[in-house]
Amino acid sequence: MSAQYLSVKEASEILNCSEQYVRKLLRYGDISGERISSRWIVAAESVDEYRSKEEDTSRFVRDHARRSFSKPSLKALSFFSGCMGLDLGLEKEGIKVILACEIDSAARKTIETNRPDIALIGDIRDYSATAIREKAGLSSEEEIDVIVGGPPCQAFSSAGKRQGFNDERGNVFLTFIDLIVELKPRFAVIENVRGLLSAPLKHRPHEMRGNNYPSLSQDEQRGGALLFITRKLKEAGYSVSFNLYNAANFGSPQQRERVVIACSRDGEKLPYLTPTHSEKGLYGLPHWRTLRDALAGLPDKHQFIKFPEKRIRYYKLLKPGQCWRDLPVELHQEALGASYHAGGGKTGFYRRLAWDKPAPTLVTHPAMPATDLAHPEENRPLSIEEYKRIQEFPDDWVIAGSLLDQYRQVGNAVPCSLGKAIARMLLNHLKGETPTIYPDFPYSRYHKTDDVSWTIETLGSLEPSVKQLSLNLV
Template identity: 25%
Template sequence: MKEVIRFFDCFAGIGGFYYGVQQIKSNKYEFRHVAYCEIDKSAQKFYDVACSSEGTQKIQDVKDIKTKKNPNGIMVSDFDILFAGFPCQSFSNVGYRKGFDDPRGQLFFYILDMLDYYKPKYFVLENVQKIHTIQNGSLLDEMKKALCEIGNGYILHTWNLLASDYGLPQKRNRIFFCGIRKDLTEPKGISEPPVVDLKTAKYPTTWHLLEKGAVDPKHYIPQGSRRTILTKPSNWEGDVNIDNAIARPLTATMAKWHRANQDNYFSEAYIAGTDPYVRPSVNLDTEPIRRITPLEGFRLQGFPDKYAEIAKNLKLAYSTQYKLIGNALPVNLAQAVIEHFLNSYL
């Protein structure tokens, strides 16, 4: 008989962890969705539709959850594993990497409070890779020490992974913290999840997932913004290349028309081409060039096409859709990490 693993999806977003576990097929265990927590109203609406959350406990704010420090809070339904992609703006380049000096970074302490009070068997946490550079790595060391010592103690595995190594054509780095209670097992030397050959993936490159037909004209770079977006200032490092076979990391502010060194833009010549690995010669002044569409953004994060339809039915503005997409956890990473971690111990 399979072990039922009840999961609490905290800082749930649009369901990167949720959809990741739906892809896992095991003879030893199966998942049951018991609760989720998400404060963003648009993400809540999306999650309610996309993640079949009817009958699942819904909590808006992690600060309202019952813990030793908050004895009058909301008691979470019994759960065996905590998933939490806790807000990363304070740890990212865009957030200037303030860490625990930023209130958003301090939400990590609420995770510790939940682990201390509920003592789940397992946890899988996720954040931006840049967290390891804050305070020369000392912040990450503090976090790891706290996770190992909280409650009765956890055996911790930490992996720094890249989405393009797990079936998604996107250079998106994420760090994962996977823990199992010390009283359940002996420590094991577990390497990171095995890499997936991108050439065998559903979308080996961005070209494979780009919409080849007509798209909303709003996705094309406004003529007055072209020079700013597509030209590299002389004092900048990096490149402003468009038509990248492997996408730059998606951002939550894609709707703002960032410079091409930060976001992803594609020419009609590339989209209509036949070789995803060759950038065509493009006249940057006249060639129609566009950003990715929401459908393409969902695909780059590993979500099914129905997600774009859900967003459309909810009448979400493009800026809202891009925010939800950019803040999401890549599904393929969630699946690879959870499956590898649990299979190593169960």
């Protein structure tokens, strides 16, 4: 396939399907692409890979029970595990994962290769709480210390239609909450995108809003989805605290912002995570780790996809930390093409990473035009080995599947440092230790993202509304 990027129409012709189905594949991450302004562009190699991919028995991993007879003192069940970035962070602090739940075939192979002794299950909707205990090798009386999971985030992402719980993936989120309530772990931790803070319980298309339409109902108000989730957990007796965290504040060499919801069965509210780093050395903390720190000592053997030759021409004119705006002015429109007239800052076009800063948020494909992740000096995207270092996976952690599968898994992962910070917070709570608090610490770029400020902003007070939110799925 000679073209690097395809239109949705071209992809539909290659795959012999409708354009609508191609857009579905893009939204679900089955093929790689990116929305630029109002149109999608599709990575040609991912279409070719999707078309040619047949059932490969070497990649098929069956669900199985835990294979180890020993049981750790602190046991965790992991859902929507991916390639286990969050789980590795927990393990480094002594909380051992004994069951993983994942449906992606490449990620399942990754889990099986690196952690063959833990239980592995597939679609969360196919398992009851009793069956999950059986797979994990736990009796009905045995304690589950922690349940962790990052349900699919596309349903709440600001990049899509934000269907929330009306989206199939949003419904999986609700299944996860129901399982937490039924399995009754001592702690539950839920990780998700920033969009969850503002997602409504029920989405109304923007073209159906305004003076000619009824006012938004309570279900359609901002924050309704998170309010519904937290109320379900509180009704089950769990305390709930949450905040939006930049992983760089916890030692990750990457600026990646995620909502972390922490719940405790004892009803005592858990503290926010304790930062270990800060951008400017606030409170005497070490400065953020940089890309140079992350890649130090990395063997000079890299696997990476290639930029089109046309794009390399412009990269040769850019230095570390620069992007298209640093090209000669007369080349701006030529370099960006039709995207030149699109809105937004477009800082992801022709973006070389800086050595002396953390990496930006890793994406699932490092060579899409609007979110380029180019090496600071070499004329190529980041390699999968560099991706792993930035997400803090051990160099010997095997990521299974094709190169695009590997990029997708690592790009979607939770940085290990964030997992470690979560584990430390839980362990300190179990020990009864008073957490270190840094007043007014900027956990992320945004304000009023902690549960207290968010609740006041959403409801007008800390008291929950008397009227329970309804859940109308369509």
